[in-house]
Amino acid sequence: MTKKYQAPIVKKAFLILDAISKNTQGLKISEISSSLNISKSTVHGITAALEDQGAVIRDALSKRYTIGITLMELGKAAYERLDFKHIARPIMEELMEQCQESVFLGIRNGDRVTVIDIVESRKDFKITSPIGTSLPLLAGAIGKLFLSRMEAKALQKYLNANPLIKFTAHTIIDPIKYISELEKVRKNGFATDDEEYISGVRAVVAPVKGYGAYIPAIWVVGFKASMSQKKIPSIIEQTLAAAKKISEKLSDIKG
Incomplete structure (x- = not known):
């Protein structure tokens, strides 16, 4: 039987996107970390990469992440x-x-x-x-x-x-x-x-x-x-x- 290739980082990225998309107010890194039981450093690294691609947006004042334009375009x-x-x-x-x-x-x-x-x-x-x-x-x-x-x-x-x-x-x-x-x-x-x-x-x-x-x-x-x-x-x-x-x-x- 062929073993499926596992990509944990990709799975975590989708879990983070899913969590952010379901919260209309946006989520902070600490909130994402506690709700998904993923370390803050990992969440920080993934959200930073997602932000670079326009998949999420970080509010400079509230520090909360919301869904970005790129993800909206893909969904559309x-x-x-x-x-x-x-x-x-x-x-x-x-x-x-x-x-x-x-x-x-x-x-x-x-x-x-x-x-x-x-x-x-x-x-x-x-x-x-x-x-x-x-x-x-x-x-x-x-x-x-x-x-x-x-x-x-x-x-x-x-x-x-x-x-x-x-x-x-x-x-x-x-x-x-x-x-x-x-x-x-x-x-x-x-x-x-x-x-x-x-x-x-x-x-x-x-x-x-x-x-x-x-x-x-x-x-x-x-x-x-x-x-x-x-x-x-x-x-x-x-x-x-x-x-x-x-x-x-x-x-x-x-x-």
Whole structure:
């Protein structure tokens, strides 16, 4: 059995943040120390580090610590992400009923794409994946969509550092052809995947606009047999409409 790595200092930092966040008047080092049974020197060192990062603020007169702006921003970002899923879910369910294929919701996370929600197809044979699954940025339609949003110089630099991967016999691995494909995606506002990431599987993806620091997307994935070339145009139309609905609902909330 693999032994979990223990980081006591991190645990203590979270305990301190939790204690401070629950006290509206703020807490002094001595109060934090006694309530958590952590030595004053340790509390002092941790709070000093947290203050440097903007996670807590120390009042010069009262010597009390309260939650800082950095922590508030992190909390806001986490809340928005959850709220985003809540807004998108019924639209994803509607899209699944329309196309009868699994519908995914995800965001770009550096060099990966993270699945944050999924509505599975009702079919016995379907494409599925656990929430939290991380996909390569160069993977199929979703990769095309996110990379198409990059400026030419940044894109070229990224592709130079991250050579195209041959996932299947249909994967585009010629950089010139791939960049040309990205130009089409940029122009059309959606991306498709015809067995380029997984053999026998097709996908259609569209971007969700206006969501702060996150870059979200919604995509439909199914087997080639059910996502026939005849059905693709209507699935594209339905996916774009769903992405637009989510964008509009987000805009209404922020507006």
